[in-house]
Amino acid sequence: MDRGGVTEELLKAAGRMRRVRLGALFPDISQGEFLALEVIYRYTLIQDKGSKICVSDLAKNMKIASSAVSRMLHTLEERGLISREVDRRDRRNTYVFLTEAGRQKHQDAVDTMDDFLKSVVNRMKEEDIRQLIVLWNELADIIDDELDSRTKGERR
Known part of the structure; x- marks a missing residue:
């Protein structure tokens, strides 16, 4: 197969993976909302800040604008999945934490995804999965390296 054909097939396969509709497993929560719950959950496990995260830290971890996070948090708060509290010492800071319903929604989504992925x-041979993981990581490393070299003005 010529290199052009391989390139086209790689792009098609990547496109298929991007279009996988994992959201169908979670009809009542968007991918972004799940990511917010996941970041809040993980942050509060790792950091020694009790059970809350500052909105600006949440936005930074999610790699989206604070205004977009605020809109999403409004929806999650209306649904009873998170609560917000203003920092008593610095009213410019708002902290977010999962409610019991939010912890349950997060756990349900994690359990659903774990079951799905299992x-x-x-359905595949373990050796094929392991090889896929190796190749996927190798491809990601090459892509990162190529992007780094091109953004620094180099080209191989």
């Missing part, structure tokens, strides 16, 4: 993995 089913997917069980």
Whole structure:
């Protein structure tokens, strides 16, 4: 197969993976909302800040604008999945934490995804999955390296 054909097939395969509709597993929560719950959950496990995260830290971790995070948090708060509290010492800071319903929604989503991925993995040979992981990581490293070299003005 010529290199052009391989390139086209790689792009098609990547496109198929991007279009996978994992959101269908979670009809009542968007991918962004789940990511917010996940970041809040993980941040509060790792950091020694009790059970809350500053909105600006959440935005930074999610790599989106604070205004977009605020809109999403409004929706999550209306649904009872998170609560917000203003910092008593510095009213410019707002902290976010998962409610019991938010912790349950997060855990349900994690359990659903774990079950789904186990089913997917069980349909392939373990050696094929392991090889896929190796190749995927190798491809990601090459892509990162190539992007770094091109953004620094180099080209191989």
